[in-house]
Amino acid sequence: xxxxxxxxxxxxxxxxxxxxxxxxxxxxxxxxxxxxxxxxxxxxxxxxxxxxxxxxxxxxxxxxxxxxxxxxxxxxxxxxxxxxxxxxxxxxxxxxxxxxxxxxxxxxxxxxxxxxxxxxxxxxxxxxxxxxxxxxxxxxxxxxxxxxxxxxxxxxxxxxxxxxxxxxxxxxxx
Amino acid sequence: xxxxxxxxxxxxxxxxxxxxxxxxxxxxxxxxxxx
Numbered sequence: 001x002x003x004x005x006x007x008x009x010x011x012x013x014x015x016x017x018x019x020x021x022x023x024x025x026x027x028x029x030x031x032x033x034x035x036x037x038x039x040x041x042x043x044x045x046x047x048x049x050x051x052x053x054x055x056x057x058x059x060x061x062x063x064x065x066x067x068x069x070x071x072x073x074x075x076x077x078x079x080x081x082x083x084x085x086x087x088x089x090x091x092x093x094x095x096x097x098x099x100x101x102x103x104x105x106x107x108x109x110x111x112x113x114x115x116x117x118x119x120x121x122x123x124x125x126x127x128x129x130x131x132x133x134x135x136x137x138x139x140x141x142x143x144x145x146x147x148x149x150x151x152x153x154x155x156x157x158x159x160x161x162x163x164x165x166x167x168x169x170x171x172x173x174x
Numbered sequence: 175x176x177x178x179x180x181x182x183x184x185x186x187x188x189x190x191x192x193x194x195x196x197x198x199x200x201x202x203x204x205x206x207x208x209x
Binding site: 041042043048070081085086088089163166167168169170171174 | 177196199200201202203204205206207208209
């Protein structure tokens with residue numbers, strides 16, 4: 001078979017997202033399954049649904065090459081929800097005993113960084129397809145959509161901050 | 175882009191969608207807190 005360079009890069013990135021999604025699914029199943037001591041734990045549905053979505057829907061949408069925006073929207077939002085909720089767990093677990101060692105070694109910073117890597121893989125696919133849809137190659141210099149626009153990196157940064165803020169409000173107010 | 179044209183800024187759907195999403199996130203924060 002005769003793959004293009006961007007086709008080979010895309011296939012590797014899709015494989016990466018699949019592996020990270022499946023790894024997350026199995027890791028969450030190991031750490032906190034939806035049943036604990038025979039009792040149903042509804043909040044543990046969040047990582048189960050998010051990782052199943054990554055493995056099945058996000059991978060399938062990225063594979064088509066025509067739905068990268070939708071795929072990255074789902075992938076990135078799942079990553080943000082994961083980072084926000086796991087950071088919340090870390091804050092509760094550390095219970096005020098913050099130190100550099102606690103945050104780096106015992107906290108969930110490592111897990112959040114893995115999720116950030118999964119976001120970056122999806123963003124790479126989205127950026128490749130953004131150029132491909134406009135008829136540009138990987139090395140073409142061209143005017144691209146403004147950096148603060150929908151699905152570009154600063155838009156994600158803003159959504160991470162805003163979604164984290166709204167989530168924190170839910171924790172503090174109720 | 176499908177459904178996105180109805181919820182793009184500054185359409186009324188943008189406010190409806192973001193209000194709904196914010197309510198879901200607030201509920202998630204509260205749910206995890208009490209879990």
